[in-house]
Amino acid sequence: MEDVYKTIEKPSKETLFKEKGSKFFGYTFPVLTEEDVKESIEELRKKHHAARHFCYAYQLGIEKIRFRANDDGEPNNSAGMPIYGQIQSFEVTNILIVSVRYFGGTKLGVGGLISAYKTSAQMALEASYILEKTINIEYKLTFNYDLMNPVMRVVKEKNINIVSQKLEMDCQYIISVRKKDADSIFAIFNNLYKVDVKVLE
CATH class of the missing domain: 3.30.70.240 (Alpha-Beta Plaits)
Structure with missing residues (x-):
């Protein structure tokens, strides 16, 4: 019987991915409630008050999973879901990943955005210390x-x-x-x- 899961205990270091002038700052946070999610995003909004988009995905729970993906003004499913895809691919839970975008003047198109947000989330996860815990x-x-x-x-x-x-x-x-x-x-x-x-x- 599987009784282990993967998560993080502290926020990652900030990562930066650049694409055609746009900058994507990536972060991961350990979260246990929707309230934790709100607080972490508020902190980032203060830090990056000039940024246009705060796209994120989170997953809560170990056996009963709750998740949400948010495109925050980007085209439908071009940001939140690619970020959530990385949560699934790294098999982590009780985690929030936020990618903060500064628009660089050149549109990336939906395909370009999907790829950029996916890369930003992946970099943030790679910069995180992921540990295995028992249920x-x-x-x-x-x-x-x-x-x-x-x-x-x-x-x-x-x-x-x-x-x-x-x-x-x-x-x-x-x-x-x-x-x-x-x-x-x-x-x-x-x-x-x-x-x-x-x-x-």
């Missing part, structure tokens, strides 16, 4: 103090990541496990006497 599932474990030792033994043996713990009347642990191991880990804790296991959404 993890979080469980909340609730148990009495007398079960602390058996629970901790499983945590150590299975190399489980404890996200947080709360020790009050009883013990509450939030643990994070790789998706491919999740069912077996769930079964181990579920079979331990009186450990309450809940999946966190």
Whole structure:
């Protein structure tokens, strides 16, 4: 079962592609929400206040994918989709790619624009540090103090990541496990006497 995905953790360095006098500045940003997307584009609009077009595409999600491509005034499908095509070809998610265009006086035509935006997006991705992450599932474990030792033994043996713990009347642990191991880990804790296991959404 596939439980890895590719993404970026920090914005790329600015890249520049020139075509017949037009300049295309390329950027990638790590994003988790549409709000992140808006903020990143706003930042670029301040930085490039003289630019004509801020064309972009983003993809959010790991198993449920949401994406959007925006031509920002360029001819239909000549900018956003070629940018999105590069997101697909590099197989990355939770990412925004923006190509900021300064018009250089010579029209590139639809074919020229598709090629330029595709190249700009590709250069921005190549300038990004892409890393592979695992898809993890979080469980909340609730148990009495007398079960602390058996629970901790499983945590150590299975190399489980404890996200947080709360020790009050009883013990509450939030643990994070790789998706491919999740069912077996769930079964181990579920079979331990009186450990309450809940999946966190």
